[in-house]
Amino acid sequence: MGKYFGTLLLILSNYFFANSDPVIWSGIGYFVDSGKTSSTYPNLTSLEKDLNLARLISDKFSGNENIIIGGSGNISSDEGFNSVLLAITSEKIFSNYRGKNPLDDSHLCYRTYLLGSQVVLYSLNDKKILKAFPSTTKKTFIDGDDKQACKNSTVSLNLHKARFADILWGSDFAKIGVGSNFTSNYNSENLETSGMLQEQMEKILTLKNVFAKGNQPIGVRQVSVSEYANNQLTGKGDFSPHQDYISESGLNLKELKEWLGAEFSKWLTQDLKISIVPFYEGEGLTLNIGTTFSNSAEALNLKKPELSYGFDYVLRGFRKVDVGETQTQKGSVWSVYSGIKFGVVLGEEPEDIKTLATIPFTQSTAEQYNKTDIINDWDNFDETAQVGIREISQNLIKQNKNWMKESSEISSKEFRNFAKTILSKVGYEK
Amino acid sequence: MKNKIKIIFVSLSILGIGFFPSYASTEVVVKGTGFNSFSKGCSKNKPRDKGLHEATMEKAKEKAWKRFINKQEDDVIDIYDENEDEILENLDDFILDMSVLNQECDKSSKTYELIVRLSIDDRAFNRFLTKATGNTSRQGALAGQTTLILLYPRVVATRIDAKRADVTEKRSSFEGDEVSDVDNNSASISERSIEKNAIIKGGSTTASRNIYKIGNQQDAQASATRALRRFKMRATFPANMVARSERMGVDASFLNTLRDEFIQEGNYSFNTLANLENFSMDIGAYQFIVLGSIDLSEARVDQQSGLPRVTAIVNIELYEATMDGNFVLATANESYNAVAETQEEAQSAALKKAAKTAIEGLFTQI
Numbered sequence: 001m002g003k004y005f006g007t008l009l010l011i012l013s014n015y016f017f018a019n020s021d022p023v024i025w026s027g028i029g030y031f032v033d034s035g036k037t038s039s040t041y042p043n044l045t046s047l048e049k050d051l052n053l054a055r056l057i058s059d060k061f062s063g064n065e066n067i068i069i070g071g072s073g074n075i076s077s078d079e080g081f082n083s084v085l086l087a088i089t090s091e092k093i094f095s096n097y098r099g100k101n102p103l104d105d106s107h108l109c110y111r112t113y114l115l116g117s118q119v120v121l122y123s124l125n126d127k128k129i130l131k132a133f134p135s136t137t138k139k140t141f142i143d144g145d146d147k148q149a150c151k152n153s154t155v156s157l158n159l160h161k162a163r164f165a166d167i168l169w170g171s172d173f174a175k176i177g178v179g180s181n182f183t184s185n186y187n188s189e190n191l192e193t194s195g196m197l198q199e200q201m202e203k204i205l206t207l208k209n210v211f212a213k214g215n216q217p218i219g220v221r222q223v224s225v226s227e228y229a230n231n232q233l234t235g236k237g238d239f240s241p242h243q244d245y246i247s248e249s250g251l252n253l254k255e256l257k258e259w260l261g262a263e264f265s266k267w268l269t270q271d272l273k274i275s276i277v278p279f280y281e282g283e284g285l286t287l288n289i290g291t292t293f294s295n296s297a298e299a300l301n302l303k304k305p306e307l308s309y310g311f312d313y314v315l316r317g318f319r320k321v322d323v324g325e326t327q328t329q330k331g332s333v334w335s336v337y338s339g340i341k342f343g344v345v346l347g348e349e350p351e352d353i354k355t356l357a358t359i360p361f362t363q364s365t366a367e368q369y370n371k372t373d374i375i376n377d378w379d380n381f382d383e384t385a386q387v388g389i390r391e392i393s394q395n396l397i398k399q400n401k402n403w404m405k406e407s408s409e410i411s412s413k414e415f416r417n418f419a420k421t422i423l424s425k426v427g428y429e430k
Numbered sequence: 431m432k433n434k435i436k437i438i439f440v441s442l443s444i445l446g447i448g449f450f451p452s453y454a455s456t457e458v459v460v461k462g463t464g465f466n467s468f469s470k471g472c473s474k475n476k477p478r479d480k481g482l483h484e485a486t487m488e489k490a491k492e493k494a495w496k497r498f499i500n501k502q503e504d505d506v507i508d509i510y511d512e513n514e515d516e517i518l519e520n521l522d523d524f525i526l527d528m529s530v531l532n533q534e535c536d537k538s539s540k541t542y543e544l545i546v547r548l549s550i551d552d553r554a555f556n557r558f559l560t561k562a563t564g565n566t567s568r569q570g571a572l573a574g575q576t577t578l579i580l581l582y583p584r585v586v587a588t589r590i591d592a593k594r595a596d597v598t599e600k601r602s603s604f605e606g607d608e609v610s611d612v613d614n615n616s617a618s619i620s621e622r623s624i625e626k627n628a629i630i631k632g633g634s635t636t637a638s639r640n641i642y643k644i645g646n647q648q649d650a651q652a653s654a655t656r657a658l659r660r661f662k663m664r665a666t667f668p669a670n671m672v673a674r675s676e677r678m679g680v681d682a683s684f685l686n687t688l689r690d691e692f693i694q695e696g697n698y699s700f701n702t703l704a705n706l707e708n709f710s711m712d713i714g715a716y717q718f719i720v721l722g723s724i725d726l727s728e729a730r731v732d733q734q735s736g737l738p739r740v741t742a743i744v745n746i747e748l749y750e751a752t753m754d755g756n757f758v759l760a761t762a763n764e765s766y767n768a769v770a771e772t773q774e775e776a777q778s779a780a781l782k783k784a785a786k787t788a789i790e791g792l793f794t795q796i
Contacts, residue, residue, distance in 0.1 A: 126457065216529070216547075306459040308531050308547055344531045344545050346461050347497070354463070354532060354545060425532075 021209050023121065024068045024083040025061050027054045031089045031118075031280060041091045044115075047161045047168075050183045053197075057086065060188060060201060067204070082123050082130060082209055086200055089134070089280070090116035090258055093160060094244040097150035102372045109143040109150035110376075112244065113160075115167045116262045117196060119203045121275075122302050129302050131275035133203045134265040137167045137196055141174070158182055170195025218426050219277030220265045221310030221345055221353070223257040229317045229337075239318070242378045263386055264313050264340075267393035274426050277304055309425050310353060312341040313389070316360070318381050323366065330371050334380040335364040336388055339409075342422050356425065357418035360409040363388030396422055456552045457526055460501075462494025464544045472535035477542045486544045491528065494548040495521065506559060508660055511786070513562045524555050572793060573662035577718040579654045580668065580685075580706075581746065582692040583645030583781050585726045642693045645726055649778055653785035654720065661793055666716055671709075680712045692723050703756075710751040719756060720792065722746030724784050729773035740776040742766045742784035748792040760795040762788040 028048055030037045038045045048054065061067040068081065091114070098108040114136065121131040141163060145154060152160075162174035162182045170192030173185040191198045225233070234251050235241035245256045261279030269276045316337040323331045339360035346352040365384045369375060391403050396419045404412050422428075464486040468477035476483045499510055510517065517524070527549040534543045655665045668685045675682035684705035691698050698721070710719065722745050729738035743765045749756040766787065768779035 128457075216531070306461075308461075308529075344461070346463065346545070356532065 021081055022066045022068050023204075023207060023209055024081050024124075025058060025204070026083045026085045028057075029085045029087040029120070031087055041088055043093075043157070043160050043164050044088050044091050046157070047164055050161065051165065051186055053168075056188050057197075057201060061204070064205065082121055084119065084121050084204055084207060086204070087118045087120045087132075088116070089118050089262065090114060090136070090255075091164070092244075092255065093152045095145075095150050095152050095155075096243040096376075097145075097147045098374045098376065107144050107146045107150070108374065109145035110140055111143055111152075111155065111163075112138055112140045113163050113167060114138045114259065115164055115196060116258070117200055119200050119207070120302075121207060121209070127302055128305050129277060130305070131207070132265075132277060133200070133269055133275060134262050135196055135199055136259065136262045136266060139163065139167050168195055168197040170198065216308040216427075217277050217305040218274055218309045219304070219307045219311070220261045220268070220279035220313065221307055222312040222350060223261045223264070223279065223315070224312065224350075225253060225256065225315045226317060229315045232318050237318075238320070239377050243376070244378070244382075260313055260315065260385065260389070263389045264311065264393075267390050268311065271393045271397055272423070272426055272428050274428070277307060280304070307345040310343065310345040312343075312353070314339045314341065315385070318377075320377055320380075325371070328371055329368055331366060331368045332375070332380075333364050333366045334377065334384045335362050336381055336384045337362050338385065338388055340392055342418070342425075356421050359392065359415060359418055361388065361392055361407045362409060363391060363407050395419070397428070458498060458501075458550045458552045459547060460494045460498045460550065461531065461545060461547050462490045462492065462497060464488070464490030464493065464546070466542050467540055468535070468542050469540065472537055472542075475533055475535045477535055482542060483544075486542055487530075487546065490544045490546040491521075491548065494546055495550075498548070498550050504656060505659065508656055509559045509563055513558070517558065524551050524558075525549070526551050574664070575718065576664045576666050576716040577654075577658055577720055578667075578671065578710075578716040578751070579651060579665050580688065580719060580721045581647075581650045581654055581724065581785060582689060582722070583647060583650045583724045583726060583785075584642035584693065585645050585777070586640045586728070587643040588641040640696060642696070642725075644689070644693055645724070645781060646778060649781050650724065650785045653782040654789050657786045657789035657793075660790060663718075663793075671713065671715070674713060674715060675709075678713065680709065682709065684709065697723075707756045710756055711753055714751075714753070716751055718759075719749040719751055720746055720789055721749065722762075724781055724788075726777045726781060729776055732769045737769045737771060738773045738776045739767060739769045740773065740780040742768070742777075742780035744784045744788040746788055746792065748796070760792045762792055764788055764791070 030041050030045070032040050058069050062069060067084075094110075094112040094114070096110045096112075098110055100106065101108055116134065116136040118135070119131075119133040120129055122129045143150075143155070145151075156178075158178050158180055159174060162178045162185075165182070165186050166172060166174045169186050169190065171185070171190065173182070193199070228237075230251060230253075231237050232239060233242045233245060233256070235246070242251075242256075245252045258279065265276040265279055268274065316339065319335045319337070321333045321335070323333055325331065337360075339358065341353070341355055341359075342357040343353040343355040346354060363384050365380065365387060367375075367380065388407070391400075391407065394400070395403055395408070395415070399412065399415060399419070404415060408415055410418075466477070466482055466486045466489070468479045468482055470478035472478065477486075499507065502510065525548055529547050530544060531547050532543075532545040534541075536542070651665070651667055658665050668682075668689075672682045672685065684702055688698055688702045688706070691702060706719070706721075710716070725743045725745075727741040727743075729740050731737075732739035744762055746762050747758055748760045748762075750759050764784070764787075766780055766784040768776050768783055770776040770779050
């Protein structure tokens with residue numbers, strides 16, 4: 001009997017060492033500086049209530065033994081269990097007038113919706129973020145508003161919310177003229193796997209719990225934009241100002257950096273199979289996360305753990321080359337010059353890093369298009385930057401000969417050595 | 431069923447002592463870099479020299495700890511400084527975890543570098559400081575009082591050597607014995623003496639003298655302020671007094687004379703001291719004066735660490751400024767040493783340590 005009991009204990013202890021304790025689902029949160037939740041996220045905070053998102057997710061988790069449903073004040077957190085929440089990290093709408101459609105002379109008003117979220121595992125007792133899994137989605141809708149009406153404010157709040165709901169659901173319900181009953185389109189039964197909500201819930205369901213101590217936090221430490229790129233983005237170079245990041249007060253670098261940081265984090269998480277501490281361009285390290293659960297709102301001051309290893313992303317510049325044309329068509333190549341740096345993070349200042357790897361690269365994308373098409377260079381550059389971030393991340397795992405030849409600005413040997421250093425430091429396992 | 435599972439999880443986790451981290455602690459993470467040169471090459475990215483890896487690790491740990499201390503508020507640093515030796519002796523009590531983030535054994539430059547990550551138990555550190563503060567919180571009577579700081583840090587700019595000459599001096603001395611002669615009716619004392627002559631050769635005809643240049647007054651003033659803060663006192667400086675005296679129509683030019691005397695003559699004159707006394711009575715803005723100099727030596731090599739080592743010699747007086755005059759309460763003639771990477775850093779560290787400790791000592795004496 002004793003032998004069986006011993007075996008049982010051994011099995012159970014292994015089970016515990018594997019960090020399989022349940023986590024507490026504590027709802028939906030928002031990354032904000034201080035009490036600005038509804039002004040920073042006007043659509044998502046409202047949509048959360050309209051669709052009762054916290055309840056919907058709770059119901060999905062209710063049958064799972066590894067998830068304890070409860071607010072952060074639940075007694076379980078006193079027992080030392082970690083908590084998990086879905087944090088909304090960015091909500092942006094960009095409206096850009098692109099002229100008239102040459103086919104039917106209709107106005108082209110491009111409205112792009114950007115939504116960023118992160119599954120955040122945290123220790124309530126230590127007030128510390130332990131793991132984060134980012135996801136960002138951009139979805140563009142073409143409306144028929146004329147130049148004057150092509151603004152965010154000319155669209156009803158319900159339509160904005162419906163479009164964000166489409167991003168969450170992976171659906172395509174949002175149409176002009178949606179009324180307040182648009183919410184009936186969205187329910188727990190029609191969540192698509194391509195939607196952000198399902199994607200993030202899957203991450204929560206397969207989350208491997210960790211203890212507050214003993215793991216080395218890795219994250220995107222810094223995103224920087226060179227002066228040259230900055231000038232190009234503000235229209236002082238070869239291109240008009242970037243439509244999404246220019247406001248009356250100038251270039252909104254914070255938004256640009258957070259988008260690039262989120263993209264970089266997303267691919268690193270996915271390819272290197274590691275959790276990434278969220279990149280957030282804020283003052284200091286303290287993040288206020290307002291959680292909503294069971295009609296209670298609470299502000300948590302979670303601290304980003306001090307990174308042991310950090311990735312920097314540097315945006316160096318943009319270049320467009322026309323590569324030929326016929327009577328009706330034209331071809332162009334858009335190149336984004338960028339680079340990544342990896343090292344041991346020594347402190348909080350930008351220079352507080354012991355650099356272990358530096359990889360500059362140039363990503364290019366080409367497109368052949370009709371001369372009558374309206375081409376937006378910045379859309380192409382944004383896409384190219386995204387491709388570059390994805391490629392560099394994937395090439396760290398397995399070097400693609402073509403990419404190495406065409407895009408990497410260092411020798412294959414050097415790249416391999418840097419990749420080896422990075423993978424060994426982050427503890428990459430195939 | 432689910433509830434049952436939850437209960438099992440909770441109770442087993444309690445049984446599983448050691449699985450959960452101690453939530454009673456708050457953790458602060460700092461990093462430090464250690465650096466050393468080696469002579470015997472590398473093996474498995476470590477130097478072959480015996481003990482060098484451990485010594486470098488210790489250096490990195492010290493650097494990380496220094497970073498942690500530098501992040502603290504001034505008043506915490508004050509208490510830490512007073513208890514530094516004890517804390518360093520028990521450093522491991524405050525460290526929850528230490529891990530190596532990077533190590534590089536560079537064969538070409540023959541250098542070894544280690545970066546460590548230290549998790550510090552902030553709560554244990556604060557608990558220690560609270561206990562230490564309880565032992566030292568006193569001198570409540572001094573709280574709120576103001577002290578005029580006339581502190582002149584100096585480094586030798588020029589040394590004028592004594593003119594040496596051989597001088598022969600004849601000196602006579604007497605050795606005497608008392609002889610008492612006492613009888614029933616009288617008493618007499620007679621003296622028996624022997625004259626001795628001695629000839630002394632050598633010596634100097636003129637005393638050697640230093641011409642100083644002023645050291646970093648900001649460092650001195652900042653340290654003095656910190657020393658006073660321990661007693662909840664305020665500091666005021668010559669610049670404040672000049673501004674105040676202008677408003678009150680009082681002559682404060684003697685403050686410049688006082689500084690010049692310290693730099694050129696080596697010490698204040700009695701005339702200037704008298705002016706300071708009158709000034710105190712006229713202005714009446716402070717209750718104490720700290721007056722004196724801190725002389726900083728040139729750096730010499732510290733035998734243990736091989737780094738520059740500087741000595742600061744303090745010569746200061748504490749006066750009580752009353753309506754009846756200035757009265758000396760305490761004096762300090764002490765020396766302090768500091769070792770740092772460069773001469774400038776060592777001088778700065780020695781000055782700060784000397785100013786703070788000596789001034790604290792003066793007020794502790796009264």
